[in-house]
Amino acid sequence: MRRDFSSRAELVDYVKQEFPECLEHGEQVSETRGGRRAAEALLEKVNPDRYARSRNFLSGAVTRLAPYLRHGVLSLGEVRHRALAKPNHEKLVNEYAWRDYWRRVYGQIGEGVWKDREEPKRRWRSARELAELPEDIAGARTGLACMDGFVTDLVTTGYMHNHARMWFASYVIHWRRVRWQAAAKFFLTHLLDGDPASNNLSFQWVASTFGAKPYLFNRENLEKYTDGKFCRGCARAGDCPFGKSYEQIDQELFQ
Amino acid sequence: MKPVVWMHEDCLRPIVPGAPAIFVFESNGHSLKRLVFLYECLLELDVEIEKGEIVPLVRAFAARHGADKIVTAFTECPRLMGYARTLGAEVVNDDPFVAAAGPFDLKRFSRYWQRIERQALKL
Ligand SMILES: Cc1cc2nc3c(=O)[nH]c(=O)nc-3n(C[C@H](O)[C@H](O)[C@H](O)COP(=O)(O)OP(=O)(O)OC[C@H]3O[C@@H](n4cnc5c(N)ncnc54)[C@H](O)[C@@H]3O)c2cc1C
Numbered sequence: 574m575r576r577d578f579s580s581r582a583e584l585v586d587y588v589k590q591e592f593p594e595c596l597e598h599g600e601q602v603s604e605t606r607g608g609r610r611a612a613e614a615l616l617e618k619v620n621p622d623r624y625a626r627s628r629n630f631l632s633g634a635v636t637r638l639a640p641y642l643r644h645g646v647l648s649l650g651e652v653r654h655r656a657l658a659k660p661n662h663e664k665l666v667n668e669y670a671w672r673d674y675w676r677r678v679y680g681q682i683g684e685g686v687w688k689d690r691e692e693p694k695r696r697w698r699s700a701r702e703l704a705e706l707p708e709d710i711a712g713a714r715t716g717l718a719c720m721d722g723f724v725t726d727l728v729t730t731g732y733m734h735n736h737a738r739m740w741f742a743s744y745v746i747h748w749r750r751v752r753w754q755a756a757a758k759f760f761l762t763h764l765l766d767g768d769p770a771s772n773n774l775s776f777q778w779v780a781s782t783f784g785a786k787p788y789l790f791n792r793e794n795l796e797k798y799t800d801g802k803f804c805r806g807c808a809r810a811g812d813c814p815f816g817k818s819y820e821q822i823d824q825e826l827f828q
Numbered sequence: 829m830k831p832v833v834w835m836h837e838d839c840l841r842p843i844v845p846g847a848p849a850i851f852v853f854e855s856n857g858h859s860l861k862r863l864v865f866l867y868e869c870l871l872e873l874d875v876e877i878e879k880g881e882i883v884p885l886v887r888a889f890a891a892r893h894g895a896d897k898i899v900t901a902f903t904e905c906p907r908l909m910g911y912a913r914t915l916g917a918e919v920v921n922d923d924p925f926v927a928a929a930g931p932f933d934l935k936r937f938s939r940y941w942q943r944i945e946r947q948a949l950k951l
Contacts, residue, residue: 574853574877581864584871588863591879598859607868609841645839645901646869650923657951666948667941673925674940680904681934731861762857765865770904 598762603731605640605765612641621656625664631734631799636665639766640731642672649673672771679770686773687754689782695827703751706759710745717814718807719795720744731765736798742779743788747826748814753780789823792816832895833875834886834917836908839901840869843922847899849875850889852882882911 574591578584585602588595605611619636627633641647653669656662679686708714713721713728723737733741738760745756753776760776761767777783792815796804804810815822833842833849842849851870858866870877878885890898900912902921912919926947933939941948 574879576871576877578871581868584867585860585864588860588867592853592855592858592860592863594855595858595860595863601859601861602864603861605865607865607870608872609869610872611868640865644837644866644869645841645903648841648923649925653925653948654951657949663949669925670941670944670948671937673944674934674937676904677932677940678934683904683906731859731865762859763861765862767862 599728601729601731603729603765605637605731607640607644607646609646612638612646615641616647616652616655619652619656619659619665621659621665622661625661628664628668629736629798631737631802635734637732643766643768643771675770675774678774686769686777689780690774690777691782694781694784694786697747697750697826698828699750701750703749704755706745706751706755707749710749710751711759716809717744718809719799719803722803727760727763731763733760733764738775739779739788740790740795742776743790744815746776746780747787747789753777753782787827789819789826790815791819791822829897830893830895831897831899831918832886832890832893834882834889834898834900834912834915835873835875836882836900836903836911837866838903838905838908840866840873842873843901843920844899848889848893848895849873850886851875851877852885853877853879854882883914886911886915 623634713724727733757776779788781787831847835851898917900917
């Protein structure tokens, strides 16, 4: 295949022409550039101390290294070494270890990442479970500014912040009772870092089929870590399904 | 020894300096944005880019270069390692996260972390 492109636009046109089937997932191209140079530039900027203090905030100092780690442009050993040379690196190294952990589990169970690892720890009030991701979710039309915003970002950039992935997965699995596999497939299609190990096993962690309890959140939590940017002006702020205490949410969702 | 490298999408970095390398795009449902990302990674590497079936294309590449060995990078992906077996490729794990030897108790992350923490936090 060709290697000589005078611009990114030319490369994009060529890829579209050579892989027309990919267009069924949309025509978006991410701002994130592939390659070692781009990865190095991000690696330079990694600040483990700020990371540890702010990683849960959408505006926090996260690294955005995942697509490069996923595709081995950078190795986990290499980024670990680079982190150790900077102060306060424990949290970041611990997060890198999550990737290594999921990878090792994948090594043990292979395609088993698509099946429940364990029994879910709680039963929903309604037994209904959807096999497919509903169109309002995939099309960013739930009316919930947060969830629609996460999907729009995912589809256009190929990236979603870790906390947003957790909220979104929890909403889809526990509030909407969609089988986690359907949402996992959607993520794998659109994430630049989409990876059956980290992705499917994280979904299972949220679902409690690989963890001690279902992951839940409420509006207060989401509002805090997003600096309120979605809730301000959300059309559904008045009937927000997350605007409750954890006890209320638990009672509403589970038996 | 004259090796060639079969590069796959789980390890887009050189693993045998100077050896000719090939990458093959399979039709595996990637989005346009992921394909562009992967393609950009490849354009920074000295690698021949192909599209189609991995095993015959890698074999033909090795034959064209008169290679007596195919080398590839380790991945946990069973499909890719299946191709490596079919190709009789040597599999290298060039830069693991930590060198600790298993077996590991992988029931929960906390147990795994407890086991590797000291090594992970050591230069
Ligand atoms: C539902 C769900 C799906 C996910 N799907 C994927 C996926 O397909 N691919 C993927 O690489 N990660 C996945 N993750 C893990 C995590 O969200 C991403 O690795 C992270 O958000 C990527 O952004 P970053 O590079 O800025 O991360 P940072 O927060 O800057 O973290 C640095 C690096 O550490 C690793 N890391 C951090 N947190 C985790 C974690 N919880 N699990 C595994 N590795 C971690 C990643 O390699 C990441 O690049 C998922 C998490 C959830 C909750």
